[in-house]
Amino acid sequence: MQRYKTRQIQVGSVKIGGDAPISVQSMTFSKTRDVAGTLEQINRLYFAGCDIVRCAVFNKEDIEGLREIKKSSPLPIVADIHFNHLYALAVSEFVDAIRINPGNIGGKEKIRKVVNACKERNLPIRIGVNSGSLEEQFEQKYGRSVEAMVQSALYNIKLLEDFDFLDIAVSLKSSDTVNTMAAYRALRPMVDYPFHLGVTEAGTVFHATIKSAIALGGLLMEGIGDTMRVSITGELEEEIRVAKAILQDSGVQRSGLNIISCPTCGRLQSDLVSAIKIVEEKTAHITAPLNISVMGCIVNAIGEAKGADVAIAFGKGNGLIMRHGEVVARLPESELVDRFLQEIDDELKARNE
Known part of the structure; x- marks a missing residue:
């Protein structure tokens, strides 16, 4: 099995793409404004073997909470932001990467400001396409299909490329394993950006483990994927445990x-x-x-x-x-x-x- 050759980006100390090991990510479920609670979850993930953590930013209190969290976090932090470009500008001063959908940030001028802030600080941007939150123009034309996901990804990638920004990772997540695999397979020959693998809304431990093993394990065995998250409802350490097992049992990466x-x-x-x-x-x-x-x-x-x-x-x-x-x-x-x-x-x- 040979991995697709991709560009390499860096999230804090962790390299993604190129010849870098496939990293494992997770996301805190506490309110980010709860500094102590969020740090407790990040530390649990760190000791479980997580490489990168993502935190949601919904309001100004979350921004200030994340600023404090970053000072003590043992893991690189990705800020998860939707709709408000001002939040992206604020957190770009201290986080390690930003996850957005450029298409819902609100116009090219706002995107340009986010891109410039990330350029200035060498921060990568993950474009997170999700079948449950596609832009209206793609859902109307293609329905909630694989083609809609791929076209959304290409559209969002071009929005960043128009501002000469190439420090990009891409995810195309669906709760359906077949559609998830098909979307990643379809986009892979079209771009050389690193892929973040995941099945979204995968459910509880039992169902999420099966869905992720099929989709993520299958893609990894085809050489597709540079970083990954196993999404499990409410189970932080279990996400990491299952992800590590998928990497090992797919023959991609021995660990443990x-x-x-x-x-x-x-x-x-x-x-x-x-x-x-x-x-x-x-x-x-x-x-x-x-x-x-x-x-x-x-x-x-x-x-x-x-x-x-x-x-x-x-x-x-x-x-x-x-x-x-x-x-x-x-x-x-x-x-x-x-x-x-x-x-x-x-x-x-x-x-x-």
């Missing part, structure tokens, strides 16, 4: 554990479910790429263990611990998980020596 475990079936001769739960809890902090295997019977256990960095191959009342395909211990079932976790620690230490 890849846990291989068999489905429960009648061949099990061990308490595999309890073992996996303990392993997940005890290894949740690991960010280094590592393949581990926890298998519950002899049918596939040895084969999977040979391809893992560290593995358990359960048998009846006992089992094997293996590293890189070699048996390092044969133990009673009650001792396997503790030894397995120790071998994971040893493997990580060996890599850092």
